Amino acid sequence: MITKNGNTEIKNIVNLMKKSKTRQEKSTFVVEGIKMFCEIPRDRIIKAYATEKFYEENIKLFEGIEYALVSDNVFSYMSDTKTPQGILALVRMKKAKLSDIAESEKPLIMIIDELQDPGNLGTVIRTGEGAGITGVLLSKNTVDIYNPKTIRSTMGSIFRVPFVYSNDLAKDIDILKNKGIKVYASHLDGKCNYTEPDYCSGSAFIIGNESKGIRNEIVKHADTLIKIPMKGQVESLNAAIAATILMYEAGRQRDGSC
């Protein structure tokens, strides 16, 4: 059993928890908690770390995977949560390509430009799976999808919704358009109500930063600016809320008349 915080493996895990750069260098991220642990595709688990109590109560979960036991203190030290459940795992990243998300039968893609809140990103991924999106394209400065808070708020969708970080979002949007996908930007200047377009064929929605919205150089690559009507004195909606309204409107159309 590992009982020292200074142990090399433990130091490695803490770095992977905290640092996006370390995660990228090692193509590895950390998944914590029993619900999320059960969602990990088994072949992507590099190694699990559990407290003795968790291990003894859930021994079947460890069949066929490499694992180590750690003391309660060490687990608390590694954990990203206030009430640790006693299980985490190192998981191999799986990189999708733009073609993976652009060439599904009827693409429905979320394009995320500079979103910063980890919980918002996770909520978009989780809700997006429910609405039937086929993939997510993220600008390189969007919050890291492997941030522990993002992973947790995806509730497992991170393992099922393909996503790609783009080094050149404008260029990748043009690639989507060349494949016949219509690109809609949610924008306060939009003249077109979000319920008007027909989302039955390949469609993509761009959502921007929580306070600044979508960058101008990205907006101009959209085919159509759409707006979500807001009554009362509401000036804006939370980014994940706006994404939800758009994704479920596309889902509604696709379930019905398409």
Add this chain to the structure above:
Amino acid sequence: MITKNGNTEIKNIVNLMKKSKTRQEKSTFVVEGIKMFCEIPRDRIIKAYATEKFYEENIKLFEGIEYALVSDNVFSYMSDTKTPQGILALVRMKKAKLSDIAESEKPLIMIIDELQDPGNLGTVIRTGEGAGITGVLLSKNTVDIYNPKTIRSTMGSIFRVPFVYSNDLAKDIDILKNKGIKVYASHLDGKCNYTEPDYCSGSAFIIGNESKGIRNEIVKHADTLIKIPMKGQVESLNAAIAATILMYEAGRQRDGSC
């Protein structure tokens, strides 16, 4: 200038920040930050507290209201945020009655049963104003709407959307039904897709607790159980996300064919 944390007024503010019971006893709550301060109806401000720096930079905001200056240290001590903006205010509660929210022209009501996350509640209020809801009915064990986190996440909608805490939610739901309002419960057992009903006449949606959903004794008072379809392996949606989908579907119908 108030320079001591032990000052009676400061202790009072800290209690109002932290304790729902104190807020109820005094019919007073605390609003923090410049954006939210500007949203407060002026006649409801009891007293404002500002740092000298904030006051000097925003002197016009203090015309006609009672205020006190406090040192930076005292402000940090009172503040609910990590990076305080130097302004907060004591605000008088304004209580709505069930009839206020039930007797608007075409009621669209959110009924909240035991929701626990302050941010979720605030997001429902903010998004609800945008979607055009006419009021909110909350079970008495729902998180306190005057929680500083809830207030912040309403982005000001708390001053514009009428709400009522109910001592007997089942009874109040029956009152709404007797006024001709159709009550829909979002429920995993729902057979009816949420897009099927006609929400053009008086309608209300019940949303439940983040993990337990709506209590059974409340569910049975609904006219219709509706479901939000979820693709992939998604088992549930965040409560504020589910509320958003329902409220904006009602808004979509009301903007179009009603």
